[in-house]
Amino acid sequence: MSRSVSCLSEEDQEFDEIKNAAAAFYRANRVPEELERALGELFFQNPEDVHGYLANYFTKLSSQPLISRLNGKEVYDSRGQLCAEAEVFCMICNKEKRMSSAAISSHLGQKDPFLDWQAKSEERVYHVKTAVHWIVEPLNKMLKEQNPCDQSDVDQKLSNFFMARHQEEKEIKEKEESHSTSEQEVEVPSSPPEKKKEKKTDKKKKGSSEKPFCPAEPPEPLLPGCLAIGSVSLAVAKSGAQIKGMPLYKYIRALKNPEDQARFHIPVSLVTLLSCGKTSPGKLNLLEEVILIPNAGQQVKQVLNSPTTPLIITMTTQLQKEMMRIMSTSSKAGVTQAILSDSGVLPVNFDRPEQALDLITEACNNLALELGTEIHLAMNCAGPDLMDYTKEKYEIAAGVHKSPDELVAMYQTLISKYTAVVALIDPLRREDREQWEKLSSVIGQSCVLLSDKTNKPQAPPLPGVTGHILKHINEITVSDLISVTSELQGSVLLGTTSNESCDDDSLSDIAVGLGLDYVKLGGLASAERMTKYNRLVSIEEELAQQGILVSKEQHSPPLFTETEEEVV
Incomplete structure (x- = not known):
């Protein structure tokens, strides 16, 4: 049964516009036969849900969601201590959407409860602020347009960034140590360190009768801001899981x-x-x-x-x-x-x-x-x-x-x-x-x-x-x-x-x-x-x-x- 243009209601006109747009899209993009069958079913069997049906179908044809930006925030953990939270935003159907966030524990490697609390608090604040800076600046630029479902690639980029910063920090410390050593060599001691020699001989005598004590292994250096890496990695994983629907x-x-x-x-x-x-x-x-x-x-x-x-x-x-x-x-x-x-x-x-x-x-x-x-x-x-x-x-x-x-x-x-x-x-x-x-x-x-x-x-x-x-x-x-x-x-x-x-x-x-x-x-x-x-x-x-x-x-x-x- 043909429809007269003059007697079409606004709803019917909108229906025809959608149909014509879909047909034009089909001709321009050579859409496969599955879509043609789906559109036929839509127009002749499900006219009451045109918008929802088309929206769900064409959403599947949209581009892969990509990371649009990262955001970092200072939040508090269960004990009221500062922690860095990473947020992941993605572009989905040409709209930016907040996908997920994550804030992992900030472990600074200090277990001694009797250390000065103010010094520990200041150190934690510095770590967290550095982590937030990493998230909103270099990591944000590095992961923009990245596929959040490619976890291995994201984590590799994060690890490479961390290792580069770790190497920079190591070189800075080595230069500082070499500079301080050179300054000490310039100073001439007024008298030979006789007492130090005596202490060394005492230790040798003590070691001859007892088992030698093994000194502590050097602690692993903790790079300020490092908790940004783990937080971003987990936030990206949660985003990938949400996109995959699992x-x-x-x-x-x-x-x-x-x-x-x-x-x-x-x-x-x-x-x-x-x-x-x-x-x-x-x-x-x-x-x-x-x-x-x-x-x-x-x-x-x-x-x-x-x-x-x-x-x-x-x-x-x-x-x-x-x-x-x-x-x-x-x-x-x-x-x-x-x-x-x-x-x-x-x-x-x-x-x-x-x-x-x-x-x-x-x-x-x-x-x-x-x-x-x-x-x-x-x-x-x-x-x-x-x-x-x-x-x-x-x-x-x-x-x-x-x-x-x-x-x-x-x-x-x-x-x-x-x-x-x-x-x-x-x-x-x-x-x-x-x-x-x-x-x-x-x-x-x-x-x-x-x-x-x-x-x-x-x-x-x-x-x-x-x-x-x-x-x-x-x-x-x-x-x-x-x-x-x-x-x-x-x-x-x-x-x-x-x-x-x-x-x-x-x-x-x-x-x-x-x-x-x-x-x-x-x-x-x-x-x-x-x-x-x-x-x-x-x-x-x-x-x-x-x-x-x-x-x-x-x-x-x-x-x-x-x-x-x-x-x-």
Whole structure:
């Protein structure tokens, strides 16, 4: 039935204009037959949704979204400290759209809580301001018109930029050192350094009777602004996932292994129970954290709702409450000590490590939890931070020092007495390689050794270490995480830092996407930490609904496996 132009309504005229425009577009661009069939279906079967149909179809024909600009902002983390946030904007259908943002933790490598807080604060501000400058100036220009879905190319550009700045900083320092050395050579000493010679001979005599003390390895130089690299990399990855229309964990899995999208497992969540480190009120420095390790395969929220196995989060909360009750009613500890910190960890006023382990044991007995069967423990010893270089010994408690060999003997005693402890994290400095090997031999397979590889990812492996801890900080890109987790021998555990960033739940997606066996999210408190736990719950439920959640029987994590199999 033909239409008369004179009797056409405004709506019909608009319809014909769209049809004519589509036909013109077809003739000019030689659109394939699929579009011709689609237009025919539209005009004769779906005239009521002309605009929506055309918009959806032609959107698919638009150009690939490209990064239009980056923006950097100063934001605050969970502890009120400055952090740099990166925002990614892309051009989509000729319009600029804010795609995503990311702010990773700013780890400055300073763990000493007694350093001048004002100096640390000023240094952090300088790092963050430099990072924001990098984002809005050089990185913005470098990544403009870049495809946000090409993660490897973006990360390569970011790494090259970082290495160039690192080399510039190195050359500047070398020039300054050479200049200062040349000035010192001009000065002629008034008298020969006789006392220095005497000290050297004394050291030689001392070394003849005792084992030589291995000095500390030089710290990795931290380049101001480096956290801009990791923040931009993660923001670009989140943008790519949004463009591809998939969750971040599936996008990261596709980057790591494009052919492996049918099998996912949830990492075992290691939950921090209590702290005895330097920031705690007691004299004990040795145990920075005591960590709860659920049995492998135990779900975060128990999607299957098993009535026999307690939920990880519920179980941990009950255990912490029972420990607080014990401490509050004990004559040895005041009520003021039984309070969770802002990180969800119970700081305890202890002098010996046995006191912390006895507290957990008593709480488990009161709750009818079988410690060593239903749950296990890990001790984050923070050994590298305990060395007193003036005495060349570890200060495990205020005024209590032990040599590396004495510390190994103490660990052996603790492991033999508390069999539920199945992991030691950083029990010694990296420099004490002989003691690492000795410790591995004396504790056998009843306990594994874990080492933090974050600051020295390229360092040679330590003797006896079967697992590694990584943190997404500073200049580490998403591609770096993929590469390191693929190359490291043994199990890899992704951990959180003490300063939570504003990028709340990405750590959970990264851990699942990388296919890691364990993830350490900290204590059960603060919105930032609980967002990560809740994200794991959401991913777990989503995978279960899709039927691609791997069960414990199909995937058994390599660490602690033998211990768990013995009690089954």
